Amino acid sequence: MDFILLLLLLLASVGTFAQIEVIPYVPQVTDQEFKGKITASTFALAPPNCIFNSLVNTTDEIWLVVTFANATSSFKNPTDPQEIPLYENLRSTLAYMTMKSTVSQYPCDKAKSGSVLRVGNESTCKSDGGLTPCNGLLPSPGPYRVKFLAMDSKGTKAETRWSGPITLKKAQTWQAVDTWPGRRSGDMIVITVILSVLCGVVTLGFLSTVCYECFKLWRNSPPETVEQRHQDPFQTSHYDTHHIPPTPPVRPPAPVDITTSS
Structure with missing residues (x-):
């Protein structure tokens, strides 16, 4: 069974x-x-x-x-x-x-x-x-x-x-990422060098322009006189507030003849 x-x-x-x-x-x-x-x-x-x-x-x-x-x-x-x-x-x-x-x-x-x-x-x-x-x-x-x-x-x-x-x-851990530049590709190295050179050229051009503009301002400024160099910076200028012409002298009266009159 x-x-x-x-x-x-x-x-x-x-x-x-x-x-x-x-x-x-x-x-x-x-x-x-x-x-x-x-x-x-x-x-x-x-x-x-x-x-x-x-x-x-x-x-x-x-x-x-x-x-x-x-x-x-x-x-x-x-x-x-x-x-x-x-x-x-x-x-x-x-x-x-x-x-x-x-x-x-x-x-x-x-x-x-x-x-x-x-x-x-x-x-x-x-x-x-x-x-x-x-x-x-x-x-x-x-x-x-x-x-x-x-x-x-x-x-x-x-x-x-x-x-x-x-x-x-x-997944690769960040500690294992190879950062040695010698193992980068040739294209990456060429691009990095070109970008670095361009940045240097732009910076040099900017500094040259600034120096040139400063030189132009210094060259076109008027020369300073000896009197201006020795002028007291705290001395005030003398000026007249109103232009009044000088008064002409008054003529004295004529003398009186006493004999003639008597």
């Missing part, structure tokens, strides 16, 4: 695993050439266009699973939406699911093949109990591995294979 029960459980589990379709698609970093494809906290994935179209319904959810490279074996596909690991618990669960979407967002239209999925695109995460799946910054260089999976109301329905390890760039 126990053997029959064990066999039934084994068959049920095999049937359950058989329901999960494994798609032979390996997620990878986009092959487009642009700056910032891989940074210290993000990386850009090629979207899984036209991968789930024949396997899922329009109402099914497509998720991106992000794990540390050494934690893929311990990750279990959720059988219920309540089991979806959150970004906020990455340190303890070593995995999280993000970028919830539908099959309509990954169409087979080749015109939209230029788009990318930026993992770690959100600098802050809303604290809403996991209602909004966060796509927060990745906390370390990793390496990380990712896969896509599709879920319906009963759990995981289809999934892709795991990607290869993706290692982020390491």
Whole structure:
């Protein structure tokens, strides 16, 4: 009896695993050439266009699973939406699911093949109990591995294979920045020398102009006389307030002859 029960459980589990379709698609970093494809906290994935179209319904959810490279074996596909690991618990669960979407967002239209999925695109995460799946910054260089999976109301329905390890760039500390001028490029050295010479020429021209103008003012000023040099600066000038002509002298009266009159 126990053997029959064990066999039934084994068959049920095999049937359950058989329901999960494994798609032979390996997620990878986009092959487009642009700056910032891989940074210290993000990386850009090629979207899984036209991968789930024949396997899922329009109402099914497509998720991106992000794990540390050494934690893929311990990750279990959720059988219920309540089991979806959150970004906020990455340190303890070593995995999280993000970028919830539908099959309509990954169409087979080749015109939209230029788009990318930026993992770690959100600098802050809303604290809403996991209602909004966060796509927060990745906390370390990793390496990380990712896969896509599709879920319906009963759990995981289809999934892709795991990607290869993706290692982020390491941020360089300011102490490690090389400031030795001998390791600068030749173009930078030439530009620095030219700018220095131009600054020196402009400064020299400005000083020459100032000296020339001062010399012109000194040369065109009237010469100072000896009297002006020895003049008492505190001596006041003498001047008349009113111009009055001098009075002519009055002629004396004529003398009187006493003899003639008697």
